[in-house]
Amino acid sequence: MKIYLKSYIYLLIFNSLGLIPLQVKSQNITSPNIVLIYADDLGYGDISSYGGDIPTPHIDNLAKNGLKFTNAYAAAATCTPSRYAMLTGEYAWRKKGTGVAPGDATSLILPGSTTLPGVLQKAGYKTAVVGKWHLGLGKKAPVNWNKDIKPGPLEIGFDYAYLLPATGDRVPTVFVENHRVVNRDPEDPITVSYLKNLNEGPTGSKNPEQLKMMYSHGHNQSITNGISRIGYMSGGEKALWQDEDIADVLINKSVGFIEENKDSPFFLYLATHDIHVPRVPHKRFAGTTGKGARGDVIVQLDYTVSAVQKKLKELGLEENTLLIFTSDNGPVLDDGYVDGAAERLAEHDPFGNFRGGKYSTFEAGTRVPFLVQWKGKVKSNQESTALMSQVDFLRSFATVTGQNLPKDIAIDSQNHWNALIGKQAKGRKSVVQQAIRNVLSYIEGNYKYIEPHSGPSMVPWGVEIETGFNQEPQLYNLKKDPGETENLASKMPEKTKEMEAALNKIRDSKVLGKSTTD
Template sequence: MKAYLKIIIGVFIPICIDLSSTTASAQQTNQTPNIILIYTDDLGYGDISSYGGQIPTPHIDNLAKNGLKFTNAYVTAATCTPSRYALLTGEYAWRKKGTGVAPGDATSLILPGRTTLPGVLQKAGYKTAVVGKWHLGLGKEAPINWNKDIKPGPLEIGFDYAYLLPATGDRVPTVFVENHRVVNLEPEDPISVSYRKNFNDKPTGSKNPEQLKMMYSHGHNQSITNGISRIGYMSGGKKALWRDEDIADVLVNKSIGFIQENKDTAFFLYLATHDIHVPRVPHQRFAGTTGKGPRGDVIVQLDYTIGAVQKKLKELGLEENTLIIFTSDNGPVLDDGYVDGATERLGEHNPFGGFRGGKYSAYEAGTRVPLIVQWKGKISPGSKSSALISQVDFLRSFAAATGQNVPKDKAIDSQNQWKALTGQQAKGRKSLVQQAIRNVLSYVEGDYKYIEPYPGPSMVPWGVNIETGFKEKPQLYNLKKDPGETENLASKIPKKMKEMKEMKVALKKVRDFKELNTSTKNKH
């Protein structure tokens, strides 16, 4: 812990934000901050100390100290690909087939011509970048040729620059992609990727466990990179392979490089961290600092990432004109495929924040996530909001703030919640939908939550020890009185249960929130 404290002291820099500098396009609406969206991976509601966590996260806490902390904010899905899809398109992922957790060789799920969050800001005059985890597919045709230009990708849907983990850290290919090309790839050592068969009997986790520095617990037993077995098979690209311990630093360097390069213009940075997804392999300077194993250590590594971005903004004098949003892509999971002591070394730390379920689940811990927005001078420091907020609203909210018109038939699930997001009003959404695995949906409105019946397993079937929330009968909970979802009220207040079910069914059929609200307004 002492070693970690030395690290954080060296990076910790308070940040303040204003609107003193604007671009020409942004001056039209007087809402022109640079925007940094920090999208973490598998971080639970209770994982950071400002939300009650037992692991020190001073840089993240500093965002809350100088900004607005939400207690009722949701990601759209309890897994990564659909939540990222909804974030960038303004449309719930369950509306489009094939948006479940994408394999490492998936082709692009968001194609050119779609209205997207970066595209909206690009039209507003922003320079746009994505750095980090993508997991939304790349390229047009399968199988992907990783040895040539790979497109379409982020550059075709509104980003000016991209530096990516193509899928996730536990899937092949274990390489970075910059814009359209694999980084450091040598033509004489081409990459081959397969999710069906191995190449030339190359070592795998299942056949060669003696080569592993981190043992797998379930799945994750195929090709080995950096002493860690992954999902899928890969051959070649030796000089392009990443070293897991360096991923956070690489993403930090690419992020602050983009900030430096665009310091004189409005910019949007979508920093999608690998932390705290598996495999959890902290850099040596963080390893062992928390006493809670690799999962705890990558949380402080994540905190360092936020501090490094803050430090760069301070250095460039940009902290008074930068809006920072910090949130997660879904709820927490402990054992997610590797033996890293995540469960055994928790101690009093509760990643689930007192909620039921977790990643993959229909229960609250799957989709209720931390959300902090800092904009000093515009947002009161140290404030808190219980407004109902969904990440699907970022698109129309940013569009409104930058004076961009989004047609009614685009980004159909996104709402302009700019005032709630920036603390100008206490109320947010009226309702929202949550998506668990197997596309099981829940509907939240006011204090109540309805989970549709589904005859699936009660526990996530691949060994993560998380309740799915699936039951053959409908479930209704009062989240205000019962945030742990312990008492099913469906049979006790059948009228409310029926009303919530009808709203969920109606929402699934219609393609416009205004139409929904108009058609159902007499039922409330």
């Protein structure tokens, strides 16, 4: 009788949310398919529905057909910690070694960890990651790229993985499918080093005549496809990717996974390479925007979204699929290559009138586009000012799939399912942001506090972005001053102390995760 009553209560709850029935193993619950498209270095102002000057009609359709958030955040201003936090439900600054990972890093998320894909896999979903990983692979350094590479995504909850191991500007420049390098040749073993040149191969610094895209800072080591990268690599000629084809390869793997799992609940995490450097659009998109390679890969990203939308529509899955589109951190223009990103902006403002950018503790570092579409369930053409964080995906999806996670697991993740699907206007009470050097800021209500730090005022490797670092505490009223131009700390010392104490309480806490709306 108790089991029947519990099941009946679950049915009432999920029916009230308007969810579509799906049988998930033996659980008597209802859940949608989930597609999470995670863009790379896409700024708040980079798509036209957020004010961008580059046409992105298919991404904009997500806003027209669903919900647009204006107050949503990635967990960090760089890629590795944002992805770590999103997949584990735990801020990355809590774990050492989760800064921007080198291309030969070992696994940062270990088997046995509670993860977003693991939670959904437990609920009966088929799970896949396609695209940029940048969370390390393998157990021991150096990684042997010529044998099975594990642990990796398959050991933390994904059923299928097709990866760029790190980023497009780092070696190894090969795809990894599940545990193996794609097209690897035993007669041409792959060797990777971030310390020394291997076999004295050509590099950007020594052989610039071989480059089709010149580097601007860093990115001057081993050359693949006429582009020099960070790190050194030898061998693996048959396995090397062509940058122009990366978007199409990821699309094909993604729609293939959807097709294969159309009759069962699935979770697809599509982590695009666009619009990260090196920006090398396919010839279909090259030169189409007049804003250089960066503008062209934004259009290519829009095409990626359209391909997923087309497949869902073709299979009749639009009304049973929750589609989320967001970015891992804010924008950067010159991030290591001479590609005209800054010179050809014209009226386009990737930063959305916010201060800072990728790497920064200012708003443009972590405030990102965030769109949700679920046809027939999420009302169309909505806009929400709810405070949202990607770290909350884990507990929100756990809740909607009937899983009650202990509070000492995924300690920073909160359940904000109702805000995510537009059923509730209120989201988080507060959020913590992470910049480079693990400098933290704290947002609650209208105010943002940035902790003191003695580092440089500008990102030191030439990207022309303010860090937001200051030896004195900073306090901004984001409602009145979203551009963070007036530091109120000296005028409002009590509020500053209050915000500092709140941040330190979270920093020192061991158990979080309780939703502010519970």
